[in-house]
Amino acid sequence: DTEVTQTPKHLVMGMTNKKSLKCEQHMGHRAMYWYKQKAKKPPELMFVYSYEKLSINESVPSRFSPECPNSSLLNLHLHALQPEDSALYLCASSQAGAYGYTFGSGTRLTVV
Amino acid sequence: GENVEQHPSTLSVQEGDSAVIKCTYSDSASNYFPWYKQELGKGPQLIIDIRSNVGEKKDQRIAVTLNKTAKHFSLHITETQPEDSAVYFCAASGGYQKVTFGTGTKLQVIP
Numbered sequence: 204d205t206e207v208t209q210t211p212k213h214l215v216m217g218m219t220n221k222k223s224l225k226c227e228q229h230m231g232h233r234a235m236y237w238y239k240q241k242a243k244k245p246p247e248l249m250f251v252y253s254y255e256k257l258s259i260n261e262s263v264p265s266r267f268s269p270e271c272p273n274s275s276l277l278n279l280h281l282h283a284l285q286p287e288d289s290a291l292y293l294c295a296s297s298q299a300g301a302y303g304y305t306f307g308s309g310t311r312l313t314v315v
Numbered sequence: 316g317e318n319v320e321q322h323p324s325t326l327s328v329q330e331g332d333s334a335v336i337k338c339t340y341s342d343s344a345s346n347y348f349p350w351y352k353q354e355l356g357k358g359p360q361l362i363i364d365i366r367s368n369v370g371e372k373k374d375q376r377i378a379v380t381l382n383k384t385a386k387h388f389s390l391h392i393t394e395t396q397p398e399d400s401a402v403y404f405c406a407a408s409g410g411y412q413k414v415t416f417g418t419g420t421k422l423q424v425i426p
Contacts, residue, residue: 207358234412245404245416246359259412293358303349304414306358 204229209294209307217315218284224310226277226294235277236304237269238293246293252277253299284314317342319407321417328395329425336420338405339387345407348381348388349414353402362403363390395424 207228216222226235233254238246251259252271260269266288268280277294291311295304318341328334340348346367351359365372365379365388372379376395381388392399405417 243419245419248413251412253412295358302347303361303364304351304359306351306360308356308358 205305207294207296207305207307209292209310211310212308213311213313215313215315216281216284218286220284221280221282223281224279224292224294224312226279226307227275228296228305229275230296230305231274232296232305233274233299234297235271236295236297237277237279238295238306240291240293240309250279281312284312286314288312289314317345317407317409317413317415319405319415319417321405321420323420324418325421325423327423327425330395330397332395334392334395334399334422334424336390336403336405336422337387338389338407338417339385340407340415341386342407342409343383343386344409345415347408348379349406349408350379350390351404351406351416353404353419355401359404392422395422397424397426400424 210225235252237249240246248261249263250269255271266283270278291309293309294307297304321338349364352362353359363377363379365381376393378391403420406414408414
């Protein structure tokens with residue numbers, strides 16, 4: 204299995220809703236990442252988990268809450284989002300060390 | 316922190332021609348340089364990478380070159396095909412946890 208699977212593919216949520224994005228990989232990668240990508244822009248790092256511990260939080264607002272329940276799963280919990288949070292949310296994984304990332308196809312999030 | 320500049324932002328080539336995308340980086344500590352291809356509606360896909368102890372790497376129609384002294388690296392695609400049309404991102408990294416992406420190049424291959 205050489206894929207990163209993200210669910211759901213599309214999500215529309217109101218500003219008072221609570222929802223979660225899910226990411227799963229079975230490649231044995233011990234680093235997992237959440238990125239946010241706006242249209243026509245490069246991916247922007249949000250969080251990094253290394254060996255299931257949060258190692259980088261790029262000053263992301265607290266309405267985004269990451270969770271890594273085990274070495275294969277990564278969640279992003281969303282609460283009280285703003286319309287400007289609408290974007291493509293990408294999960295990625297990699298081996299520890301300087302290696303390329305395997306990205307999922309992303310969750311297209313629309314906040315209304 | 317690291318800063319990666321990428322040019323051009325858009326590139327149109329005729330099918331069969333070559334395409335070249337160039338990137339420069341600022342941090343001399345960066346030692347790993349991946350390239351990603353992102354098709355519409357998909358996540359970025361790693362297509363080739365190069366480490367700082369190597370000057371050039373090839374994989375079929377794709378090649379990457381690195382000039383550490385000048386701090387620039389380039390992606391070369393030969394014999395372009397319509398399926399090469401996508402957005403390409405270069406990136407630089409000094410450690411796996413922080414990768415800095417370039418601003419992207421939209422490549423259009425005209426049949």
